[in-house]
Amino acid sequence: MPSPTIYDVARTAGVGIGTVSRVLNNSTSVSPETQEKVLSAIRVLGFRRSKVARQLSTGIQHRNVGALMPNFTHPSFVERLRGVQLALQDHHNDFNLILYTVSEPDRCHEQLLAIVEQAAVDGLLIATLNVSGEQRDLLNEASIPFVTLSDVCTGELNCISPDNMQGGYIATQHLLELEHRHIAYVGDEFPNMYGFPTSELRYKGYVSAMTDYGVIHPPEYVCLGTHGEKAAYSLMEQLLALPEPPTAVFAMSDIQAVGCILAIREAGLRVPEDISVIGFDDVQLSRYVGLTTVRQHLEQSGYLAMQLLLDMLTTPDGVIARQLPRLELVVRGTTQRYKSLV
Amino acid sequence: MPSPTIYDVARTAGVGIGTVSRVLNNSTSVSPETQEKVLSAIRVLGFRRSKVARQLSTGIQHRNVGALMPNFTHPSFVERLRGVQLALQDHHNDFNLILYTVSEPDRCHEQLLAIVEQAAVDGLLIATLNVSGEQRDLLNEASIPFVTLSDVCTGELNCISPDNMQGGYIATQHLLELEHRHIAYVGDEFPNMYGFPTSELRYKGYVSAMTDYGVIHPPEYVCLGTHGEKAAYSLMEQLLALPEPPTAVFAMSDIQAVGCILAIREAGLRVPEDISVIGFDDVQLSRYVGLTTVRQHLEQSGYLAMQLLLDMLTTPDGVIARQLPRLELVVRGTTQRYKSLV
DNA sequence: TGCACTGATGGAAGCGCTTCCACGTTAGGT
DNA sequence: ACCTAACGTGGAAGCGCTTCCATCAGTGCA
Secondary structure (H helix, E strand, C coil), X not given: CCCCCHHHHHHHXXXXXXXXXXXXXXXXXXXXXXXXXXXXXXXXXXXXXXXXXXXXXXXXXXXXXXXXXXXXXXXXXXXXXXXXXXXXXXCCCCEEEEEEEECCHHHHHHHHXXXXXXXXXXXXXXXXXXXXXXXXXXXXXXXXXXXXXXXXCCCCCCEECCCHHHHHHHHXXXXXXXXXXXXXXXXXXXXXXXXXXXXXXHHHHHHHHHHHCCCCCCHHHEEEECCCHHHHHHHHHHHHCCCCXXXXXXXXXXXXXXXXXXXXXXXXXXXXXXXXXXXXXXXXXXXXXXXXXXXXXXXXXXXXXXXXXXXXXXXXXXXCCCCCCCCEEECCCXXXXXXXXX | CCCCCHHHHHHHHCCCHHHHHHHXXXXXXXXXXXXXXXXHHHHHHCCCCCHHHHHHHHCCCCEEEEEEEECCCCHHHHHHHHHHHHHHHHCCCCEEXXXXXXXXXXXXXHHHHHHHHHCCCCEEEEECCCCCHHHHHHHHHCCCCEEEECCCCCCCCCEECCCHHHHHXXXXXXXXXXXXXXXXXXXXXXXXXXXXXXXXXXXHHHHHHHXXXXXXXXXXXXXXXXXXXXXXXXXXXXHHCCCCCCCEEEECCHHHHHHHHHHHHHXXXXXXXXXXXXXXECCXXXXXXXXXXXXXXXXXXXXXXXXXXXXXXHCCCCCCCCCCCCCEEECCCCCCCCCCCC
């Protein structure tokens, strides 16, 4: 059964629709008795006014932007989301933020279709999902501006991401400068489950730094697995079992770095005295753990991405300036100078 | 200038509005030339079809629920939000989630007004904000069902929260069972900046356990300050400076527990060998830190709250069953049995 | 008694779209 | 030559509201 309209209410209350509307809007000049009649009719029918009709009629439209994010178990999305919020606030909250979560990578396309279908959104921020050409077309056809926010740059203008290679270089360089010469890389498989070559790019930075310093790394020093603390733990165990274990580890994310640290401690060794560990991201956790890492200003990235999107929405034809987040080495307590025979 | 409508497009293209609509909907039976005319008119005018009019006309309405949250710097909101998402997914994503952030507690009322005004939302989840009677009336008047999700129970039916007193009791009891007799409490001032008596309730649980075990605590053992790691650090310093420092500390949140631990270590003492510390919440961080704490199943709370809200929205008159999250002691590495003279 | 004014009320118009029906127009069949 | 079907097209109706204008009854005043 369709939900009742003000016409139903008017009929039940024995008044005109104008009067009903007036009651609904707390307008003056409705007699108390009439008001009571209307109110009780509303109650009886369980009437709720349609927000859509109201918006159309008043012409007041609030605009929505969507953020499509993985079902964020990973802290980095949280931090980006915070930046997104901040950008929205700085824009006077003119836009509502609709949060879409993708539980599994496969369902991403389905979600996107639903979003376009619904047309609930004026613009879309897509975080850490590989946007296929087909999907781009879909969004363009629906003329929904979008910005991608991820670990990896597609080279497009509407993409906010750090320079992963540079980041990998910075991390590895730090270890090399500390005179480590046995440096392992712990990262995701190439590409990861979302189809991103993040790990590969950071690895390339690692290779590039190693090459620049003239250090050769055996293939066993490159350990790839699924993302997460657990997998990193196992990989680190493998590394420790090597005839010549590394003296330093570059983990492609802070979470994985923590996994490595736990494995090292479990083996009765100390960080950084025996093995140095550097991560990547600088999530909030890292501050507490005291992890040395490469900060990619996640919050700032979120901020920049949303700012870009809002610029696109509010100045449709204008030239939009894109800023990219900076990378920065943050030295804390999990790395130290290599000491031989100590 | 108002944005162009399909009438404008039709006029510019020299066709009828029906044809424009057909082009817009990729309907068949439009000749290629006509289609091209319409498309170019759309391009020229920068036309974008109104989603509101479309919704009204098609009758397809997607529904929105809002979540009003503090500008979540605190990890506990993130975890709750995850549960909220899960509940939404289990509901086939029939509802979109609009995220509202309150930057400062003072602006909460303003936000709420805007939300009601906008009428963008069918239901509202209010997290960790004290909902005044006035605000309840506002929401009721707008007939927006809402659920509050916070640390503290108001006794209302639409409130999901843990039993803080019980939690305080559990934490303290754990320390007492470990034969500690000098137990301090570190918490927020009563009430905290959001007007919540969370700290007071947990403190009451502490007092109750102490009384049950016949242990008397000096007033200096009760340390209250603003929320956060920093403040807890200072409070712990004060405790350590006491003639008879406590042998165990119950911090009302994990973050504050971490602050205490840092202060203890800074003073050259060890946790748990010299002083045991127990927290409250079991945020993700605590797993990494190895903190003993009282788990309040934050994610589950979020889940339950959203589930309750969705039940209210989908079965308006039905009897709704409310579940409350359970509390659970999680023993990790920051507490141990009291050893005198060791 | 008549007039102007006020307050309460009914309902048409209009918001921008979709959809359906009606109206050519053309091609194919007899 | 006529009829039918199919195709392309225009535009009215209607979605559920708000708002404005018209109406009507009542009131005060000359």
